[in-house]
Amino acid sequence: MKEKILEIISNYNKDKTRLMDILHDIQSVAGYVDDESIELLHQELGISTSQVREVISFYHFYSNEPLGKVNIYLNDSVTAEMHGREAILETFEKECNVKEGSVSEDGEFGLFHTSCIGMNDQEPAAIINGKMFTRLTPYRVKEIVKDLKGGKDIKELIYEGDGGGRNALPEIHSMVCNNIRRRGALLTHDYTPFEVTKTVLSNTSPDEIIDVVETSNIRGRGGAGFPTGMKWKFGRKAKGDHHVIICNADEGEPGTFKDRVILTEFPELVFEGMVIGAYAVGADIGLLYLRYEYKYLLNYLNKVLDDMRSNNLLGKNINGIDGFNFDIRIQLGAGAYICGEESALIESLEGKRGEPRDKPPFPVEKGYLNYPTVVNNVETLALIPKILTKGSDWFLSLGNKASSGTKILSISGDCNYPGIYEVEWGTSIKDILDMCGALDVQAIQVAGPSGALIGEKDFGRTISYTDLPTGGSMIVFGKERNILTDVVMNFINFFIEESCGSCSTCRNMTTVLKERFTKILDGKGVPSDIDDLLNWSELLKVSRCGLGQTAANPITSSITNFRHLYENLLQKNVEFDTGFDLEESVKASCAAVGRQPILHNM
Amino acid sequence: MSKKIIATASLAGCFGCHMSILDIDERILDLVELVEFNKSPVDDIKKFTKRVDVGIIEGGCCNSENVENLKYFRENCDVLISLGECAIMGGLPALRNGIPIKECLEEAYCDGPTVGLNTEKIIPNDPELPMILDKVYPCHEVVKVDYYLPGCPPRADLIWDALVALLTGSEMDLPYEVIKFD
Numbered sequence: 001m002k003e004k005i006l007e008i009i010s011n012y013n014k015d016k017t018r019l020m021d022i023l024h025d026i027q028s029v030a031g032y033v034d035d036e037s038i039e040l041l042h043q044e045l046g047i048s049t050s051q052v053r054e055v056i057s058f059y060h061f062y063s064n065e066p067l068g069k070v071n072i073y074l075n076d077s078v079t080a081e082m083h084g085r086e087a088i089l090e091t092f093e094k095e096c097n098v099k100e101g102s103v104s105e106d107g108e109f110g111l112f113h114t115s116c117i118g119m120n121d122q123e124p125a126a127i128i129n130g131k132m133f134t135r136l137t138p139y140r141v142k143e144i145v146k147d148l149k150g151g152k153d154i155k156e157l158i159y160e161g162d163g164g165g166r167n168a169l170p171e172i173h174s175m176v177c178n179n180i181r182r183r184g185a186l187l188t189h190d191y192t193p194f195e196v197t198k199t200v201l202s203n204t205s206p207d208e209i210i211d212v213v214e215t216s217n218i219r220g221r222g223g224a225g226f227p228t229g230m231k232w233k234f235g236r237k238a239k240g241d242h243h244v245i246i247c248n249a250d251e252g253e254p255g256t257f258k259d260r261v262i263l264t265e266f267p268e269l270v271f272e273g274m275v276i277g278a279y280a281v282g283a284d285i286g287l288l289y290l291r292y293e294y295k296y297l298l299n300y301l302n303k304v305l306d307d308m309r310s311n312n313l314l315g316k317n318i319n320g321i322d323g324f325n326f327d328i329r330i331q332l333g334a335g336a337y338i339c340g341e342e343s344a345l346i347e348s349l350e351g352k353r354g355e356p357r358d359k360p361p362f363p364v365e366k367g368y369l370n371y372p373t374v375v376n377n378v379e380t381l382a383l384i385p386k387i388l389t390k391g392s393d394w395f396l397s398l399g400n401k402a403s404s405g406t407k408i409l410s411i412s413g414d415c416n417y418p419g420i421y422e423v424e425w426g427t428s429i430k431d432i433l434d435m436c437g438a439l440d441v442q443a444i445q446v447a448g449p450s451g452a453l454i455g456e457k458d459f460g461r462t463i464s465y466t467d468l469p470t471g472g473s474m475i476v477f478g479k480e481r482n483i484l485t486d487v488v489m490n491f492i493n494f495f496i497e498e499s500c501g502s503c504s505t506c507r508n509m510t511t512v513l514k515e516r517f518t519k520i521l522d523g524k525g526v527p528s529d530i531d532d533l534l535n536w537s538e539l540l541k542v543s544r545c546g547l548g549q550t551a552a553n554p555i556t557s558s559i560t561n562f563r564h565l566y567e568n569l570l571q572k573n574v575e576f577d578t579g580f581d582l583e584e585s586v587k588a589s590c591a592a593v594g595r596q597p598i599l600h601n602m
Numbered sequence: 603m604s605k606k607i608i609a610t611a612s613l614a615g616c617f618g619c620h621m622s623i624l625d626i627d628e629r630i631l632d633l634v635e636l637v638e639f640n641k642s643p644v645d646d647i648k649k650f651t652k653r654v655d656v657g658i659i660e661g662g663c664c665n666s667e668n669v670e671n672l673k674y675f676r677e678n679c680d681v682l683i684s685l686g687e688c689a690i691m692g693g694l695p696a697l698r699n700g701i702p703i704k705e706c707l708e709e710a711y712c713d714g715p716t717v718g719l720n721t722e723k724i725i726p727n728d729p730e731l732p733m734i735l736d737k738v739y740p741c742h743e744v745v746k747v748d749y750y751l752p753g754c755p756p757r758a759d760l761i762w763d764a765l766v767a768l769l770t771g772s773e774m775d776l777p778y779e780v781i782k783f784d
Contacts, residue, residue: 576746578742578743578744578745578746580669580739580743580744580745582666582669584736585735585736585737585739586666586733586734586735586736587736588702588703588704588736589703589704589707589733589734589735589736590733591704592703592704592707592708592725593707593725593726593727594725594727595727595729595733596729597733598729598733
C-alpha cells in the first residue's frame with residue numbers, strides 16, 4: 001500500500017496544492033486515509049501532519065477512519081425530509097444493520113447523513129459508492145441492499161433507466177432527471193457551441209468583449225449579484241504573472257440544482273464562457289470547482305474538455321489566436337457548503353481547508369496562488385457566449401431594469417412540477433407558484449436557507465436584485481407543513497453543520513440561537529425570547545463571510561413573516577422564564593450515584 | 603433617605619468576588635452609611651429578614667442548593683446582579699461542562715490518582731447532600747438577572763462605582779477598558 005500511496009503523491013509531482021486530489025485518490029485505493037498515509041503526506045509534501053489532518057477533518061467525504069465497503073450518504077435537505085427521508089433511513093438502518101453515522105460491524109456498509117446533494121426535485125436521494133440514487137422508497141432501498149449483498153456492482157443497480165437527456169450518455173449513465181420545465185435565453189438550443197470562440201474572438205479585442213458584457217448589465221448568478229463586466233475589468237487590470245478564471249460549480253445552497261442541469265446539458269456553453277472570460281481577462285489558468293456530489297459528471301465533463309483540446313479550443317494559441325494560451329482543469333470538491341464562497345473555494349483549490357479569507361484583497365487582486373482571479377458562477381459563464389452572439393441589447397430586453405436577462409430557478413418542495421424553470425427577472429412569486437403547480441402554499445423559501453422565507457402577503461413580489469434577489473433556489477411549503485419544526489429547524493441545523501468554525505460568532509451563535517429556538521418549541525418560551533433571537537442574530541453580521549452573516553436568516557426571516565407561529569407557542573401570561581428545569585438537570589447525576597432526586601420546595 | 607438594603611451570596615464561586623467587595627477598603631465605611639447588609643456571608647445572616655433592594659451573586663449553579671439559594675435571592679431582591687465570571691459565564695467550574703457528569707464523578711471519587719482511601723468506590727449519595735447538576739449553569743440561565751459586572755474578580759473600584767450608581771440612581775461611567783479586556 002505504501003508504494004501505491006507514494007505513486008499517487010508523485011503523480012501530482014508532490015505538489016501540496018493538489019492535496020484534495022491526492023486525498024481522493026488515496027481514499028479510492030485504500031478506502032480511507034489512515035495515519036500511515038498522513039505520515040507519508042507529511043514527509044513527501046513538506047506539510048505537517050496536522051495540516052493534513054485539518055484538511056481531512058474539514059471535508060465531509062474524507063475519512064481518517066475505515067469506511068464501509070459500500071458507503072451510503074443520505075442527504076438531509078428539507079425536501080428529503082418532506083418526502084419521507086425518515087422511512088428511507090430506517091429501512092437502510094434495518095437492512096444494512098447499521099446506525100446512521102457509522103459503519104456496520106462486518107464492515108460492509110457505512111451509512112452517513114450529508115447536506116443537500118442538489119437533488120431537491122427528486123428526493124429522497126442518496127449517493128451510494130459515488131452513484132446517485134434518487135426518488136428512493138423503502139421498497140427500492142430493500143432491493144438495492146439485497147442486490148448489493150448479492151454482490152452486484154453498483155452500476156447494475158439502476159433499474160429506473162437513465163434520467164433522460166445527456167444523463168443517458170455512457171459517460172454519465174445516471175438516473176438523475178433534468179426536469180427542465182421551462183426554457184429561456186440560456187436553456188434554448190439556438191446556439192452552436194464555440195461559434196464565438198471560432199468567429200468573434202480573433203477580430204475582437206478583450207476590451208471590446210468586456211464592453212459588451214458590461215453593457216449587458218449581467219450580474220453574477222450565484223447569488224451575490226456582482227456585475228460580471230466590472231469583475232472582468234478589475235481582473236484584467238490587476239497585475240500578476242498569471243491570471244486565473246474559476247468556474248464555481250460548488251452549488252451547495254440547499255434547494256439549488258440548476259448548475260447540475262446546466263453542466264449536464266450545456267457544458268460547452270460553460271466552458272466556452274470560461275474561454276471567452278480568459279481571453280477578456282488575459283487568463284492562462286482555468287479551473288472548474290465541481291462539488292463532490294456531482295462527481296458522476298466528472299468523466300463526462302473531462303471528455304468535453306478533451307474534445308475541446310483536440311479542436312484547438314483549449315491549449316496553445318487557441319483557434320489560431322497567437323499567444324492565447326488557456327486550459328481548464330476540473331477540481332473535485334469533497335463536501336463543504338462553505339466552499340461555494342469564492343475565497344473559501346480558492347483555499348480549497350490550493351489544497352487547504354475551505355475557510356474564507358479576509359477581504360480585501362479580493363480574489364480579482366489576489367486569488368488562486370495569489371494570482372488575479374475571476375470567479376464566476378456556472379450560469380453566468382453559460383450566458384456569456386449567447387450575450388456575445390445576440391448582443392447586449394437583446395440581453396437588456398429581457399428581465400427588468402435592475403436585473404437584465406433570465407434566471408434559472410430550481411424549484412422543489414410542495415408543488416406538482418418540481419424542476420428547472422428559466423424565467424425573466426421581474427417575474428412574480430405568484431406566477432412562479434402557478435407555473436410549478438403549487439397549490440395551498442403556506443410559505444416559500446426564496447434563495448435557500450440564507451435567503452428569505454416569505455408568506456402569502458409577499459407573493460406579489462418579484463425576483464429581482466432590487467426586490468427578492470436569488471441564486472435560484474425556491475422551496476415551496478404547503479399548508480400542512482409545520483414551518484418551525486420542519487423547515488426552520490432543518491435550516492438551523494444546516495448552518496451549524498456547515499459553519500467552518502473560523503469566526504466565533506458563526507461557530508457559537510448558531511448553536512446558542514438553536515437552544516433558544518428549541519426552548520420556544522418546547523413550550524417554555526416567553527415574549528423576550530423572540531426579541532433575544534432577533535437581537536442576537538445581529539451579532540452574526542460581523543462574521544467574515546456570507547455563510548456566517550446569513551446563518552440567522554431562517555430565524556429572523558420566519559419571525560418577520562410568521563411571527564404568529566412563534567407567539568402561539570409562548571407560555572400564556574408568563575413574562576419571564578429561563579426554561580431551567582431542575583428535575584431534568586439532576587437526573588444524570590442522581591442516576592450516576594444511585595439516589596432518588598428530592599425536588600420538594602424547589 | 604432610608605438606607606438601601608444589600609444581600610450577597612457565593613454559589614459555585616471561590617469567594618474571590620467577595621474578597622473584591624471587601625477590597626473597597628476604607629470606603630466600606632462610606633458604604634455602611636449608604637446601605638444596610640442583610641443575608642450575606644459578610645454578616646452571616648442566614649435568612650432574609652426583610653425585602654432587599656440589591657442582591658449580589660457570586661458564582662454559578664453547580665448543584666441543587668445553588669439553584670434553591672439563587673431562587674431565594676430572586677424572590678427577595680428587587681435588583682439582582684451577577685458578579686464576576688462564574689456567575690456570568692459559569693467560570694472555572696464550567697470546565698466540566700464538556701464531560702458527562704457520570705465520568706466527572708467517577709474520576710473524582712473512584713478513578714482519580716488521589717482517591718486511594720475510597721476502596722469501595724462509593725460516590726457520595728447521602729440524601730442530605732445537594733444534587734449535582736448535569737452542568738454548571740450561569741445565573742441568568744436559572745433566574746432573571748438584571749445586571750452583570752464582569753471580571754475575575756471584578757475590580758473593587760468597579761463594584762464600588764456600580765453600587766454607588768445603582769444606589770444613587772446616577773449614570774455609571776463605563777470606559778472601554780473596563781468592559782473589554784485583552
